[in-house]
Amino acid sequence: MVLHGGPKRLSNGTEKTKEYKVRVVCRVRPFLPHEESDESVTVEENSVVIVNQRNKSENLKYSFDSCYGPEGKQRSIFDKDVKPLVQNIFKGLNTTVFCYGVTGAGKTHTIQGSDKEPGIIPRTLQLVFKEKKKRPGLDIKISYMEIYKENVYDLLVPRESNVGLSIREDSNRNIFVANLSEKTLTSYDQFEKIYATACKSRSTASTKLNLASSRSHAILSLQVQWRDEEKQKTITGKAHLIDLAGSEDNRRTGNGKDRMAESAAINKSLFVLGQVVEALNAGATRIPYRDSKMTRILQDSLGGRSLAMMIVNVAPGQKFYLETHNTLNFATKSKEIVNKATVNEVTDQPKFVKPVALPSLGKAQRVVAPISHVSTTANGPIKRQRLSDTLSDPTPASGSFKKVAKAICPSNSVIKTTEIAKNKKITDQDLEQKVQKILEQKMKELSGTSQFSSTAQLKKNPQANSTIGNSEAMEIADLLTPCTKTKNAKAYIMRGKSLQQQGELESALRCFEKAAVFVPNNDKLRKRISGIQTIVSDPDYPRSTSTTTRRIFESSKLVNSTLPMDEDIKDADEDKNDDDDDGDYDYEGEVQKKLTNVEKEILAIVNSGKLRLIKTLKEVGEKRARQIVDYVKSKGPIVSPKELIYAGLSENILAKIVKGNSNLIEN
Numbered sequence: 001m002v003l004h005g006g007p008k009r010l011s012n013g014t015e016k017t018k019e020y021k022v023r024v025v026c027r028v029r030p031f032l033p034h035e036e037s038d039e040s041v042t043v044e045e046n047s048v049v050i051v052n053q054r055n056k057s058e059n060l061k062y063s064f065d066s067c068y069g070p071e072g073k074q075r076s077i078f079d080k081d082v083k084p085l086v087q088n089i090f091k092g093l094n095t096t097v098f099c100y101g102v103t104g105a106g107k108t109h110t111i112q113g114s115d116k117e118p119g120i121i122p123r124t125l126q127l128v129f130k131e132k133k134k135r136p137g138l139d140i141k142i143s144y145m146e147i148y149k150e151n152v153y154d155l156l157v158p159r160e161s162n163v164g165l166s167i168r169e170d171s172n173r174n175i176f177v178a179n180l181s182e183k184t185l186t187s188y189d190q191f192e193k194i195y196a197t198a199c200k201s202r203s204t205a206s207t208k209l210n211l212a213s214s215r216s217h218a219i220l221s222l223q224v225q226w227r228d229e230e231k232q233k234t235i236t237g238k239a240h241l242i243d244l245a246g247s248e249d250n251r252r253t254g255n256g257k258d259r260m261a262e263s264a265a266i267n268k269s270l271f272v273l274g275q276v277v278e279a280l281n282a283g284a285t286r287i288p289y290r291d292s293k294m295t296r297i298l299q300d301s302l303g304g305r306s307l308a309m310m311i312v313n314v315a316p317g318q319k320f321y322l323e324t325h326n327t328l329n330f331a332t333k334s335k336e337i338v339n340k341a342t343v344n345e346v347t348d349q350p351k352f353v354k355p356v357a358l359p360s361l362g363k364a365q366r367v368v369a370p371i372s373h374v375s376t377t378a379n380g381p382i383k384r385q386r387l388s389d390t391l392s393d394p395t396p397a398s399g400s401f402k403k404v405a406k407a408i409c410p411s412n413s414v415i416k417t418t419e420i421a422k423n424k425k426i427t428d429q430d431l432e433q434k435v436q437k438i439l440e441q442k443m444k445e446l447s448g449t450s451q452f453s454s455t456a457q458l459k460k461n462p463q464a465n466s467t468i469g470n471s472e473a474m475e476i477a478d479l480l481t482p483c484t485k486t487k488n489a490k491a492y493i494m495r496g497k498s499l500q501q502q503g504e505l506e507s508a509l510r511c512f513e514k515a516a517v518f519v520p521n522n523d524k525l526r527k528r529i530s531g532i533q534t535i536v537s538d539p540d541y542p543r544s545t546s547t548t549t550r551r552i553f554e555s556s557k558l559v560n561s562t563l564p565m566d567e568d569i570k571d572a573d574e575d576k577n578d579d580d581d582d583g584d585y586d587y588e589g590e591v592q593k594k595l596t597n598v599e600k601e602i603l604a605i606v607n608s609g610k611l612r613l614i615k616t617l618k619e620v621g622e623k624r625a626r627q628i629v630d631y632v633k634s635k636g637p638i639v640s641p642k643e644l645i646y647a648g649l650s651e652n653i654l655a656k657i658v659k660g661n662s663n664l665i666e667n
């Protein structure tokens with residue numbers, strides 16, 4: 001059943017999961033003192049009406065769940081729309097509110113507000129502290145981050161000690177940011193101080209359209225947790241309050257060089273957001289969440305398990321017509337997105353199993369999960385499980401350690417569950433070693449001979465294992481934890497990379513093929529393999545000559561084998577918990593199919609990431625080549641030359657590059 005509208009319709013019953021449409025609310029801000037007013041945008045009940053500038057006798061009407069005109073007050077929006085949604089955190093649900101709109105449309109005003117007119121974040125915290133008066137046991141925590149130029153930064157730590165953080169996914173498919181700090185709050189005053197300091201750290205700058213324009217997406221995550229003694233459960237609710245950076249037209253914002261890179265990152269992530277919405281509405285099997293950090297973080301809020309509300313901020317006036325039109329169209333499409341709200345409950349651990357101390361687990365497990373609850377149990381089927389995850393949450397619903405151990409151990413296993421449970425100081429490394437032992441024992445049993453190499457040997461020298469056939473290797477891979485699979489894949493990829501650099505393509509190919517056994521869904525790796533296969537199967541491939549000749553031959557056949565290696569490794573990393581790419585819809589493949597042969601050649605040269613090679617392209621001088629290299633280095637291989645628009649190249653220049661290099665095919 002799909003419920004439309006707001007959380008009012010969420011049942012309180014025993015059912016833990018319900019489908020919900022994203023609630024979309026529109027807010028049109030008043031004219032600012034320096035703006036010339038007109039009547040081109042008006043609000044009628046729950047609709048926004050704009051005058052069609054192409055045919056002024058016509059009006060375009062957009063309907064939403066709620067609409068607020070210029071007189072709309074912060075309090076009304078909160079009380080009528082936001083509060084009913086966010087108070088679902090006291091039922092153990094995840095909720096998200098995000099503001100979307102063009103630069104200067106009022107997003108920061110709405111979500112953050114000012115001392116005189118507090119916005120959604122301070123009001124939500126006031127609500128939570130009011131609730132704490134009724135439930136003193138309520139534990140309140142916040143984290144606050146920004147995504148600036150595609151890097152994630154912690155806004156609760158001093159700017160100078162800030163390093164970019166990684167986004168990860170746990171075995172329950174919850175997205176979280178590794179090493180993001182969180183603060184436990186005991187009073188509203190404490191929150192105000194922390195929040196005021198954090199807001200100052202956020203990246204803002206002045207543009208022609210907004211004196212204090214936010215140059216980043218900011219995400220405040222609030223977590224409330226309490227114990228339900230009656231049900232013997234710990235319940236967690238989360239609210240993610242998000243101020244997206246504004247989409248912008250660089251000609252109108254008057255962005256100079258400094259602002260351009262920021263603007264490219266902002267526009268790209270908002271473009272991907274549009275693609276995510278399109279893909280969700282089209283029912284595509286692959287949703288491009290991973291194409292930007294912001295959509296990756298919003299994954300749970302768009303088509304995920306969070307109750308979500310989008311506030312669409314609109315600037316009034318004819319001069320914003322195009323932006324308003326685009327924003328409202330986007331908002332209309334977003335109304336169709338369906339999320340599945342799930343209660344975050346963790347049943348008490350059985351008395352006879354001692355919990356394993358959290359600090360003894362791996363780094364990524366120790367950090368707080370600001371985006372989704374890491375150890376929820378009512379989140380639907382668990383696809384793959386890390387041994388360490390199981391230990392951190394040994395509840396029956398998430399699969400006990402015993403179950404996992406049994407799956408990979410013979411009955412006379414070297415590890416006993418009780419031994420693990422008793423041993424509070426067990427580390428990930430200990431676990432890996434123990435698992436390795438079990439695997440070696442299992443492999444011996446499988447082979448009955450010494451021709452089976454151990455995984456430890458495989459790691460040290462991936463090539464040494466050439467006697468293992470693929471089916472046997474796959475059998476071994478099946479026994480491994482996702483983490484071990486990734487490690488093995490990485491070892492092979494690294495070895496392959498080094499061999500490829502030495503011009504030993506055939507040996508490199510063997511390594512990449514072995515890596516693929518562990519990460520069979522890694523598309524980039526598959527492409528690399530097929531690229532190398534094409535080269536080595538070429539009758540002219542100079543097999544027995546010097547490595548230099550082979551390298552020259554390879555670079556003359558610029559194909560997928562030249563993808564920057566880190567991409568495969570990154571993918572191997574992500575592969576461990578990800579089934580997204582198993583889907584039938586291959587977004588990158590689809591884009592590449594539409595490329596002309598010249599575009600494909602240009603793409604291969606660009607993706608080589610080599611300055612010297614890129615400079616050989618006509619219309620690409622030193623400066624442009626550097627822009628391209630920097631972009632490919634930071635973002636990985638691009639899928640179409642058109643993507644270079646985000647590297648700062650204009651559409652005109654791109655057209656010239658494509659035209660100017662048509663000889664790449666003729667020659």
Ligand SMILES: Nc1ncnc2c1ncn2[C@@H]1O[C@H](COP(=O)(O)OP(=O)(O)OP(=O)(O)O)[C@@H](O)[C@H]1O
Nearest residue numbers: 029030103104105106107108109210213214245246
């Ligand atoms: N509802 C409102 N009432 C009064 N003033 C408003 C309202 N909304 C926005 N403003 C004012 O408009 C200006 C721009 O708003 P704001 O900074 O919130 O825009 P933004 O969408 O966050 O822009 P950017 O994406 O550039 O950060 C600010 O001076 C803000 O105080």
